[in-house]
Amino acid sequence: MQQDSPEPVQRRLPLLMGFIILFAVVLFFRLWHLQVAKGAYYYELAESNRIRPIKIRPPRGVIFDRKGRPMVENVLTFDISLVPEDAPDLDDTINRLAQVVKMPPAALRKLLDEAAPVRNKYEPVKIREEAPWDEVAVVEARQEDLPGVIVEPEHRRHYPYGGMASHQFGYIGKVTQTQKKQEQADTGMLVGQGGLEKTYDKLLRGIAGRRMLQVNASGMKVKDLGIEEPKPGTDLYLTIDLDVQRAAEEALGARAGAVVAMDPNSGEVLALASHPTYDPNLFPRGISPKDWVRLSNDPGHPLYNRAVQSVYPPGSTFKVVTSIAGLSEKVIEPDDKVVCKGFITSGKKSFRCWKKGGHGTVSFHRGLVESCDVYFYTMGDRIGFDRVAKHARDLGLGSVTGIELADEKKGLVPTAAWKQERINEPWYPADNYMNAIGQGFLQISPIQNCQIMSAIANGGVFYQPRLLLRTRNRETGEQKTFAPVRRRELAMDPRVLELVRSALVGVTTEAGGTAHGAATPLGTVAGKTGTAQVIAQKIPGQKLTESTEDHAWFIAYAPAERPQIAVAVIVEHGGHGGAAAAPVARKVIEEFLKNARTQAAQ
Amino acid sequence: MLERRLLSNVPWGMVALIIGIACFGLMAVYSATYTPTGPSSLFTKQVIWVSLGIIVMFAALVPDYHTVGRYAYVLYAASVIFLILVALVGKTGMGAQRWLPIGPFAFQPSELAKLSLVLALARYFAEDPRRGGYGLRDLAVPAGMIVVPLMLVMKQPDLGTALMLLFTSSLVILLAGIRFRSLVALAMIGAVVATAVFAVPPVRTKIWKSLKPYQQKRIKAFLDPSSDPRGSGYHATQAKIAVGSGQTTGKGFRKGTQSQMAFLPERHTDFIFAVIAEERGFLGASFLIVLYVILLLLGVEAAKSAKDKLGVLMAGGIVSMLSLYMLINVGMAVGILPVVGVPLPLVSYGGTSILTTFLAIGLLLNIRSRRFMLFY
Numbered sequence: 003m004q005q006d007s008p009e010p011v012q013r014r015l016p017l018l019m020g021f022i023i024l025f026a027v028v029l030f031f032r033l034w035h036l037q038v039a040k041g042a043y044y045y046e047l048a049e050s051n052r053i054r055p056i057k058i059r060p061p062r063g064v065i066f067d068r069k070g071r072p073m074v075e076n077v078l079t080f081d082i083s084l085v086p087e088d089a090p091d092l093d094d095t096i097n098r099l100a101q102v103v104k105m106p107p108a109a110l111r112k113l114l115d116e117a118a119p120v121r122n123k124y125e126p127v128k129i130r131e132e133a134p135w136d137e138v139a140v141v142e143a144r145q146e147d148l149p150g151v152i153v154e155p156e157h158r159r160h161y162p163y164g165g166m167a168s169h170q171f172g173y174i175g176k177v178t179q180t181q182k183k184q185e186q187a188d189t190g191m192l193v194g195q196g197g198l199e200k201t202y203d204k205l206l207r208g209i210a211g212r213r214m215l216q217v218n219a220s221g222m223k224v225k226d227l228g229i230e231e232p233k234p235g236t237d238l239y240l241t242i243d244l245d246v247q248r249a250a251e252e253a254l255g256a257r258a259g260a261v262v263a264m265d266p267n268s269g270e271v272l273a274l275a276s277h278p279t280y281d282p283n284l285f286p287r288g289i290s291p292k293d294w295v296r297l298s299n300d301p302g303h304p305l306y307n308r309a310v311q312s313v314y315p316p317g318s319t320f321k322v323v324t325s326i327a328g329l330s331e332k333v334i335e336p337d338d339k340v341v342c343k344g345f346i347t348s349g350k351k352s353f354r355c356w357k358k359g360g361h362g363t364v365s366f367h368r369g370l371v372e373s374c375d376v377y378f379y380t381m382g383d384r385i386g387f388d389r390v391a392k393h394a395r396d397l398g399l400g401s402v403t404g405i406e407l408a409d410e411k412k413g414l415v416p417t418a419a420w421k422q423e424r425i426n427e428p429w430y431p432a433d434n435y436m437n438a439i440g441q442g443f444l445q446i447s448p449i450q451n452c453q454i455m456s457a458i459a460n461g462g463v464f465y466q467p468r469l470l471l472r473t474r475n476r477e478t479g480e481q482k483t484f485a486p487v488r489r490r491e492l493a494m495d496p497r498v499l500e501l502v503r504s505a506l507v508g509v510t511t512e513a514g515g516t517a518h519g520a521a522t523p524l525g526t527v528a529g530k531t532g533t534a535q536v537i538a539q540k541i542p543g544q545k546l547t548e549s550t551e552d553h554a555w556f557i558a559y560a561p562a563e564r565p566q567i568a569v570a571v572i573v574e575h576g577g578h579g580g581a582a583a584a585p586v587a588r589k590v591i592e593e594f595l596k597n598a599r600t601q602a603a604q
Numbered sequence: 605m606l607e608r609r610l611l612s613n614v615p616w617g618m619v620a621l622i623i624g625i626a627c628f629g630l631m632a633v634y635s636a637t638y639t640p641t642g643p644s645s646l647f648t649k650q651v652i653w654v655s656l657g658i659i660v661m662f663a664a665l666v667p668d669y670h671t672v673g674r675y676a677y678v679l680y681a682a683s684v685i686f687l688i689l690v691a692l693v694g695k696t697g698m699g700a701q702r703w704l705p706i707g708p709f710a711f712q713p714s715e716l717a718k719l720s721l722v723l724a725l726a727r728y729f730a731e732d733p734r735r736g737g738y739g740l741r742d743l744a745v746p747a748g749m750i751v752v753p754l755m756l757v758m759k760q761p762d763l764g765t766a767l768m769l770l771f772t773s774s775l776v777i778l779l780a781g782i783r784f785r786s787l788v789a790l791a792m793i794g795a796v797v798a799t800a801v802f803a804v805p806p807v808r809t810k811i812w813k814s815l816k817p818y819q820q821k822r823i824k825a826f827l828d829p830s831s832d833p834r835g836s837g838y839h840a841t842q843a844k845i846a847v848g849s850g851q852t853t854g855k856g857f858r859k860g861t862q863s864q865m866a867f868l869p870e871r872h873t874d875f876i877f878a879v880i881a882e883e884r885g886f887l888g889a890s891f892l893i894v895l896y897v898i899l900l901l902l903g904v905e906a907a908k909s910a911k912d913k914l915g916v917l918m919a920g921g922i923v924s925m926l927s928l929y930m931l932i933n934v935g936m937a938v939g940i941l942p943v944v945g946v947p948l949p950l951v952s953y954g955g956t957s958i959l960t961t962f963l964a965i966g967l968l969l970n971i972r973s974r975r976f977m978l979f980y
Contacts, residue, residue, distance in 0.1 A: 008916040012908055014779050018920060018927075019904050021775075025931045026897045030890055032938045036848040037886040044848025048882075051845065052861045219866040 053227065054215045056125055059191070060208030061157035063235030065171065065198065067244040068270075068471050074171050074199075076157035082133045082141055083126035086114060087222065089150030099151050102140050103130045124215055124223060126152060131287065159192070159286035165279030167247050169307035170240070170407065170469060172197020173285035192286060197307075198238070198469060201406045205473060208235035237474040241270035249593035250275040253586040259554075259573040260308035260448040263590050266456035266559060266568045268486035269465025271405065273590060274449075276308040310405060313413040313445035314572060317532030317579065318373045318516075319555045320394075320440030322454065322502065324382055325370055327393035329498040333385045336366040336501055342376035348431050353379055356533070361514075366501065371508035373516050373531060375439050382438020383431050390438065391417045396492055398453045398464060399446055404489070405467045413450060416443035441535055452570035455557045458506070459528075459565035461499060462492035506530055507562045510584075520558060520584035524595040528565075529558030529587065531579030551575035556583035560591045567594045613973045614665065618902050622661070622950065622965055625895050626654050629876070629951030635858045636872040636879045637953070646872060646953060653955045657962030664966025665973060672967060673727045673914050679716075680724035680749070686713030687756040694760075702760050712956040714765040717753045718772060719960050722921035723967075724749055725773055729780040730914035738777075740786045746777060763819055764944030768928060775924035780917060823942060839875070842868050844939045847881040847889075854885030872953040874945050877937040896930050906972035915971045922964045 036044065065074035082103060089095040096114075100107040110129060117127040130137065133153075141153055159174055175195040193207065194200035211232030216224045250261035250273040263273040278300070284293050297305055306312060328334035344360035346353050355361065355375040361368070369377035382390065394400065400415035416437060418429035436442035449467060457464055466487040473482045506528035510521045516531045532555030554576030559568040569587045576582030630650060637644035664672075690704055690713050703710035725746055734742070750773045757766045782790075800807045812820065846862035855861065860882035862868045871879050881889040900923055907919035926949050933948040935941035947957040950965075 008910055008913045010781060011779055011913055011916045011920070012910075014781065015904055015908050015916075015920060017778065018775065018907075018924060019901060022897060022900050022904070022923075022927045022931075025927070025935075026893055028940070029893060029931065029934050029938065032935075032940055033847070033881065033886055033889055033893075036844065036938060037850055037881065037889070038852055041848055041851035041886075044845050045851055047845045048849035048862050048867075051842075051867050052865050217865070224865065 052216055052218075054123060054217045055212040056122065056215065058211035058213060058229070058232045059156070060210055060232035061234045062159060062174070062192075062208065063202075063206040063237045063473075063476070065206075065238045065240060067240055067242050067247070068272075069243065070239065071244050073161070073163060073167060073240070073242070073244065075160050075162060077160040079132045079156050079158045080138045081128050081154045081156050082130040082137060083128050083152050083154050084110070084114070085124055085126045085150045085152060087124050087150070092150070095148060095150050098148055099129065099141075102137055102144075102148070103133070105130075123217070126154060128154070131156075132158065159282075161282045163248075164281050164283065166251055167242060167275065168197075168279045168282045169276045169309070170197050170242065170274055171282055172199040172201075173282040174199050175285050176288060195285070196305075197407060198240075200408060202238060202470065205236040205238065209233040234476045237476055239471045239474065240469050241265075241272065241471045242274070242469065243272045243594070243597070245597055246590055246594050247273040247275065249273070250586070250590045251277070251279075253589040254573070257573050257576060257582075258302055258308070259571065259576065259583075259586075260312065261569065261571050261586060261590060262309050262449045262452040263567055263569045263594070264452050264456050264467060266459040266565050267465075269456070269467045269489075270471065270486070271467055271469050272567060272594065274309050274469070276306070278302045278304040280304040307407060307409075308572070308574075309448045310403075310407050310410045311447075313411045313447045314553050314555075314574075315442070315444055315534040316440040316446045316451060317534030317553065317555050318375075318440055319451055319530050319532035319557050319579075320444060320446075321370060321373060321378050321438075322458070322506070322530050322557075323394050323397055323399070324378055324385070324390055324438045325366070325502055325505070326397070326458075326494075326498060327390040328381050328385045329366070329501060330393065330495055331385060331389055333389075334366060334381050338365065338381075340364050340369065340374075340377045340380045342374050344376070346376050346379050346435075348383075348435065351432060353432070353435050367505050367508065368514065370502070370505035370530075371512050371516075372514040373509075378438045379435040383434040385434075385438075387429065387434050387437050388417050391415045394444075397457060399444075399450055403449050403453055403467045405449060406469055410449075411445075411447050413447055414443060414445040440532060448570045448572050451555070451557050451572075452568055455529075455559045455570065456568035457492060457494075458499065458502060459559035459568050461496075462494040463488055464490040464492065503528055503562065506558075510558075517556060517558075517580040517584040519580055520556060520588045520591075522560075522588050522592050522595070524592055524599070525561030526563065527558050527560040527588065527591060528562040529556055529584065531556055531584060533577070533579045536575065551577055554579045554582035556580070556587045558584075558587045558591065560595065566598060567591060610665075610973055613976060614969060615902065615906075615972050618899065618969065618972070621895060621899050621902070623658065625892070625899065625950045626657070628880075628892060628895070629948070630654060631857070632876050632880045632883075632951060633872050633953050635860070635883060636863055636876060638858055638864070649955070650953050650958070653958040657958045660959055661962040661966035661969065664963055665970050667970075669915060669918060669967060669970045669974065672723065672970070673730070673918065676720070676723040676727040679720040683713055683717040683720045684752055684756070686711075687717060687753055689713070691756060691759055702762055709955060712954070714753075714757050714760070714762055715956040715960045717757065718765065718769060718925060719922075719964050721750065721753055721769060722772060722776060722925055722964075723918060725776045725780075726914060726917035726921050729776070729917055730912070737781055737783050738786065739783050740789060743777065743782070743786075746773070761816055761819070762945065763815075764946045767944060768925075768932070768946060771928050772921065772925045775928070776917065776921045779920045779924070839869050839943050840939055843875050843878040843937050843943075846875075846878040847938055850882040850885045850889070852886045854881075854883050854888055857883055859883060870945075873947060874933065874943075874952065875937055876948055876952050877934050880951075881937070893934065900927050900930070902972075903968050906968055906975070909975040910971050911975060911977065915974070919968055919971045922968050925964065926961070 061076045064072055067073050086092055096107050096110050100110055113129060114127055138153055141148060141151055172194055173196050174192045177191045177193045194203035212230040214227035216227050218224050246263055254275060254277045258277050261273060261275040264271050280297055341363050342355055342361040344355050344358050361372055361374040364374045364377045394415045400413055402410040402412045421427055421429050433442060437444055466489045470484060507526055509515045509517050509529050510527045517529050520527045520529050534553040534555060536550050536552060554573040556579050557570045559565040569590050571583040571586045573582045633650045634643060634647045637646040694703055703712055728746055754766055754769050801811050846868045860879060862882050863871050863879040868875055868878055880892060903923035907916050910916045910919055929946055929949045932941055933946045936943055947954055949961040
C-alpha cells in the first residue's frame with residue numbers, strides 16, 4: 003500500500019472538531035431553552051395530553067320559602083347511560099342494553115351518533131333518562147353482561163307545587179348558543195331561562211366537578227386519577243311565604259290576574275302570583291315541542307308574569323294618587339264641597355259618575371271612601387294633570403320597581419307634553435277628568451300599585467321590592483342575609499297621610515265604603531277599589547262579554563294601625579273591584595295575619 | 605493475534621465511555637418499550653445486539669486497519685449489491701423498502717452502506733498520490749462512488765440516509781482536501797440548485813412531486829408544525845413537548861408521560877433522545893451530549909495521532925459519520941431540524957445500526973491502538 007504523510011490531512015482535523023463543538027453548543031442551548039426556560043409550559047402541554055377531565059354536574063341550589071319550606075327542589079333520579087369506550091364489543095352491549103330498556107338497537111345507535119360530535123371520550127351518553135326502577139335494577143345486577151353501561155344518579159329539578167309561584171321561579175332549560183359564550187356554560191348544561199332561576203343562575207348553578215382520567219395517545223383510559231367533587235349550588239331562601247302565596251293563588255282561582263303582597267317595612271315580597279300559570283316541571287327534561295306551542299300560543303299567556311310584566315289602567319285606585327297630589331299641593335282642602343248629580347258636563351260632553359243617582363254633596367273623605375267620580379273629575383281639573391303626574395312619578399309610577407325579575411314594565415304616566423308629542427293633540431279638560439280617575443292614558447303594573455300602598459302604609463319610604471331573603475352555602479352552612487334596602491324616601495305631609503289613610507280605612511268600614519268585602523275580623527284593612535274600564539263607554543243594555551268586562555282592582559294594607567302587609571290585586575275582566583278583587587285581598591291578608599298571630603303566640 | 609503491546613495501547617477509557625453510552629441507551633430503550641405486562645422483548649433483543657456489538661467492536665481491533673482498508677472496495681461492492689437486492693426483494697415499511705429479511709432478522713443494508721462508503725473513500729484518497737488540493741475534475745471518481753449508493757437509497761426512498769451519505773462523504777472530501785476555488789464553485793452550484801428548487805416553480809413542483817407523500821408532510825410539518833398538530837406535525841410537536849416537559853431534572857425513570865402513554869411516536873428508535881430528555885431532564889440529556897462530545901473528540905484525537913493517511917481518513921470519516929448521526933438525531937428531537945429517520949448511534953433500537961456503529965467504533969479504536977506502530 004502506498005504510504006503518504008498524514009500531515010496535510012491532519013491539518014484539517016480542527017475543522018471537524020470545530021464543527022462538532024459548535025453544533026453541540028447549539029443543541030445545548032436549544033435543550034436549555036426547551037427544558038429550563040420553557041419547561042413549565044411544555045409540562046402543562048404534556049399534562050393536558052394525558053389527563054382528560056370529565057365533567058360532573060353539580061346539583062342546583064334548592065329554593066325555600068321564608069320559613070324554610072322547599073318550593074323548588076332536586077329529585078334524585080337515575081339515568082342509564084353508555085360509555086362506548088368502556089364496551090369491548092360495542093354492538094353486543096348495544097343489543098343487550100336495547101333489550102333492557104325496551105328500545106330498538108337502532109335507536110341506541112342513533113343516540114350515540116348524535117352525541118358523537120359534541121362529546122369527549124369517556125363522556126357517558128344518556129340512553130334512558132329517569133329510568134324506571136326495574137330497568138335500573140337489571141343494569142346494576144347484570145353489570146358483567148353490560149360492560150360500558152352505567153347508572154348515573156342525576157339531580158332533576160322538581161317544582162313540587164306545580165304552577166304555584168311558577169312565574170317567580172321561571173324555569174330551566176338547555177343552555178343556548180349565546181349563553182354558552184357569555185356564561186362559559188357547557189353544552190347540555192341546564193341553566194335558568196326565566197324568573198329567579200335565571201336571575202340567580204350563577205348562585206344556583208354550583209361548580210361542576212371533574213372525574214380525571216389518565217389516557218394514552220389513542221385516548222384509552224389507563225387509570226382513574228380520582229374525582230373532584232362538584233360543589234352544589236347555593237340554596238336560596240325567598241321572602242315569599244308559602245301560606246300567603248297559596249292563599250293568593252287559591253283566591254284568584256281560575257281567573258286571570260295577579261296578586262302582589264309586600265311587607266311595607268322592608269320591601270320583602272310575601273306573595274307574587276300571576277294567573278294563569280304553567281307547570282315549570284315541563285322544562286327541565288327539555289320541553290316537548292307540542293307543550294311549547296301550546297304554552298306560547300295560549301290566549302291566556304300563561305308564560306307572562308302579570309304582576310310585573312303587564313300594565314293596566316289603574317281605575318279608581320288612582321284616586322289615591324290624585325288625592326295625595328291635590329292635598330299636598332293644597333289645591334283641595336278636605337272641606338271643599340262638590341255636588342254630584344251623577345254626571346258632570348264639560349263643553350258638549352257629559353261625564354258620568356259610577357253611581358247613577360249621584361252622591362249629593364261630597365267633601366274629600368266621602369269622595370274617596372265612596373269613590374265619587376264627579377268629585378275627582380272636579381278636583382282633577384282643578385289640580386291639573388301635570389301636577390298629578392309629578393306626584394304619580396314620585397310614588398313610583400312610570401318607572402320599574404327594580405325587583406329581581408326580568409322584563410319588568412314601567413307603565414305610563416301621561417302629561418300634556420307627552421300627549422302633544424305622541425298623538426299631536428293638546429291636553430283637554432276631559433283628559434284631566436279621565437286620568438284623575440285612573441282611566442285614559444295611565445298604565446300601571448300590579449307591583450307598582452302595591453308599592454304605592456306600601457309607601458302610604460310606612461309614611462313614604464320606598465324599599466327595594468325583593469324576593470331574596472338570604473342564601474345558604476350547602477357545604478359550609480354559611481348564610482348571607484340581605485338587609486332591606488331603602489331606595490328612596492318621599493317627604494309626605496303627615497296631615498295628608500292622615501287624611502288619606504283614614505279615608506282608606508273608611509273604604510272597608512264605613513257605610514258608603516266600596517269594599518266591605520275586604521273587611522276582616524283579624525284587623526282593620528285600609529284599601530281602595532278600582533274598576534278599570536276595558537272599553538271607554540258601555541252601550542246600555544248590552545251585556546259585557548268576558549273580554550270586554552272591566553278589570554277589577556283592589557289595593558290595601560293591614561292592619562291599618564300598624565301596617566304589616568300591603569297588597570295589590572287585579573282580576574282581569576273580573577268586574578267590580580269591590581266584588582271581585584277585594585275578597586282576594588282579604589284572603590291574602592287574613593292568611594298573613596293569622597300566621598303572624600300564631601307566630602306571636604309562640 | 606492481539607499482541608501485548610497492542611493491548612496496552614488500547615484506549616480503555618474510550619472503551620468505558622462507549623459502553624457507558626450504550627448502557628445509558630439500553631436503559632432508555634427499556635423504558636421506552638416497557639409494556640403493561642413487563643419489559644418488552646424488544647429490550648431483550650437490544651441487549652443481545654449491544655452484546656454482539658461489543659464483541660464486533662473488539663473483533664474489529666484484531667486485524668490491522670490496513671487489512672480492513674484492503675477489503676474496503678469489496679465491502680463497498682457488497683453493500684451496493686445488498687442495496688440492489690433491497691430494491692428487488694426488500695421488506696416494506698413506512699412507505700419505503702429498506703430491509704432485507706435474513707432469517708428472523710431484518711437487515712438494513714443502507715446502514716452498512718454508510719460505513720463502507722466512508723472506508724472506500726478513505727482508501728481512495730489514501731492511495732491517491734496527490735496531497736489534497738483536488739479540483740472538481742479530480743473528484744469525478746469519488747463522486748461516482750458516492751452517487752451509486754446514494755441513488756439506490758433515494759430509490760427506497762430513504763431521504764434521511766441519503767442525506768447522511770451525502771453529508772458524511774462531503775466531510776471526508778473536505779478532510780481529504782479540496783481546492784478552495786472548487787469548494788467555492790461547489791457551493792455556488794449548490795446555491796444555484798437550491799434556488800432552482802425553491803424559487804423556480806416548475807422545478808420546485810417537479811421535485812416536490814417526486815417526494816413520497818409522507819416526506820412532503822414531514823417537510824411541511826417542519827416548516828410549520830402547528831399547521832396540523834394531529835397529523836404530519838404530530839411527531840415534531842410531541843417530541844418537543846416530551847423534551848420540554850422533562851424540565852431540569854426530568855420526570856423520572858419510566859415516569860415520562862409522553863413516552864409511556866405512547867404520545868411520542870418512534871420512541872425507541874428515532875425519538876429515543878426525547879424519551880431520555882423527558883425522563884432524565886436537562887441534566888440527563890446534556891450529560892449524554894457531553895459524553896458524546898468527549899467520545900467524538902477522542903475520535904478526532906485518534907485521527908490526529910494516526911500514522912498514515914489511510915488511518916487519518918478512516919478515523920476522520922468515521923468520526924464525521926458518528927457526529928452527523930448524533931447531531932442530526934438530537935437536532936430533530938429538539939425541533940431545530942426536520943424529522944428525518946436517523947438513529948441515535950449506540951442508543952436507538954435496531955440491530956443493524958447498533959452493529960454498524962460498534963464496527964465503526966472498533967475501527968476507530970483499532971487506529972488509535974496502532975498509533976505507535978510502524979508500517980513499511
